[in-house]
Amino acid sequence: MYRIGQSIDIHQLVPDRKLILGGVEIPFEKGLLGHSDADVLVHAIIESVIGALGLGDIGTHFSDSDPQYAGIDSLVLLEKTYVMMKERGYVINNLDAIVLAEKPKLAVYIPTMRENISRVLCCNIEDVNIKATRGEKLGWIGEGLGMQAQAVVLLRKEGK
Secondary structure, eight states: OEEEEEEEEEEEEETTSOEEETTEEEOOSOEEOSSSOOOHHHHHHHHHHHHHTTOOOHHHHSOTTOGGGTTOOHHHHHHHHHHHHHHTTEEEEEEEEEEEOSSSOOGGGHHHHHHHHHHHTTSOGGGEEEEEEOOTTOHHHHTTSEEEEEEEEEEEETTO
């Protein structure tokens, strides 16, 4: 009746890229490097859902060598993941995610991230929790070289 999945995703920060987190474009001098829009938060959520379904990982379904995913909005990939979940009879019970980033401060953007993700996953916004924390100037996160996101999701059979 219930299935749990978890994931971690990491992307490097580079100049001349938009910073997209949770489907929100955030003003910043750097963006995340990746084949798609490199939305590290949405990628961790996608992979946690795929993992809960026992379907491998994000690369199995959305390969970074496939040209159709070049520059794609990660919320589109999340929609495709939702379809996989729905086809197997599951809905979101709840998900909890965290973004690790030294800069920029993310608190003001989190409500919109939650709205975006709950809309795409067709669940209540109260079932989507997102947090952010800094690296406190320690390691590659603290040095501003990249960002990491972690997500845990609990799925339940629809109607249960």
